[in-house]
Amino acid sequence: MTKYINVKTVSRTDMIDITSQVQEVIDRTGITDGICYLYVPHTTAAVTINEGADPSVRRDIMKALSRLIPRDAGYSHMEGNADAHIKSSLVGSSAYVFIEKGKILLGTWQSIFFCEFDGPRHRRVAIKARAVRAFRSKP
Amino acid sequence: MTKYINVKTVSRTDMIDITSQVQEVIDRTGITDGICYLYVPHTTAAVTINEGADPSVRRDIMKALSRLIPRDAGYSHMEGNADAHIKSSLVGSSAYVFIEKGKILLGTWQSIFFCEFDGPRHRRVAIKARAVRAFRSKP
């Protein structure tokens, strides 16, 4: 069964910390050791893992993406959001994290971010989680 | 066991919709709820998920990548395809999708694409799929 997180974005481009929402989904599964899979069912958004402590990191990431992929650059796609599609494939529509003792295993500075490239919109992140049994270590 | 999809590319750079081929592999597994893992065993190709409805999106993605990573830019690698290797690491050699009721769970506009960066070639995409049991929801 797939669970969903709802994300409401408020500007055209944004990175929204969804770590605690993902943790809540994991809590409900009762899985203590496993993998949590995130999937963005949108073509102008993405998911990434990066620093959560300093909000300026998010701004730098979004600005760098917009510098590399400008909003207007003679694109063929006529809906005015070709840049958002391109960013989506660069950052990626999925990310997984490990679950250890019921908690997302993140590095000290890591958070999970929903990336909006063509907002504001109501978005969703699909989530599946599964247990991973301990290694049967060889002698 | 790993299954393979064969992809024949016809130009140097291309994005080929492999959604229906992936669905056929899933059909044969009999998995109704799970995860389907795609893996590209090539270093000058990739897999991504993006809009399938308007072919101009694909063209914009490939053009943007070629603008960012030109074919000739004083690379060290002498085989004339350094750009393709770089694009491969930017877009990524793997992608997973969820399986719900036996079908790939995709957003309205999403399709799965094989990305060719150094074609034309005969390529393969390796696929594994596995069932994910329903969450044992906590009270």
Next chain:
Amino acid sequence: MTKYINVKTVSRTDMIDITSQVQEVIDRTGITDGICYLYVPHTTAAVTINEGADPSVRRDIMKALSRLIPRDAGYSHMEGNADAHIKSSLVGSSAYVFIEKGKILLGTWQSIFFCEFDGPRHRRVAIKARAVRAFRSKP
């Protein structure tokens, strides 16, 4: 249970082949058919799969990334490593590989690389692996 690979990087940016270390972890699990998940718990590093035979490919990838994302570009983040955070989200903090007959299933030229964008540092790669049963092929 999560296993860890230790990686010592010696320069600010580097790509280090960790394929054999990943294979050693898989060997200890006794898994013959499955998936091996890699996860980088750092926000200024990444993991990717690309050509291992010619070291110039690695150099070209790192140089292209540094050309696209210069070290100094008026970033907001004040620690001098905003570029490393941006590269991390472009290349990605995770990658999975398939396990077949106990060995990592890689294309002829593929190796697994730890990408350092803000070294030199002592780094870790977290690893989980799990068996995937054979498809129950439908008639």
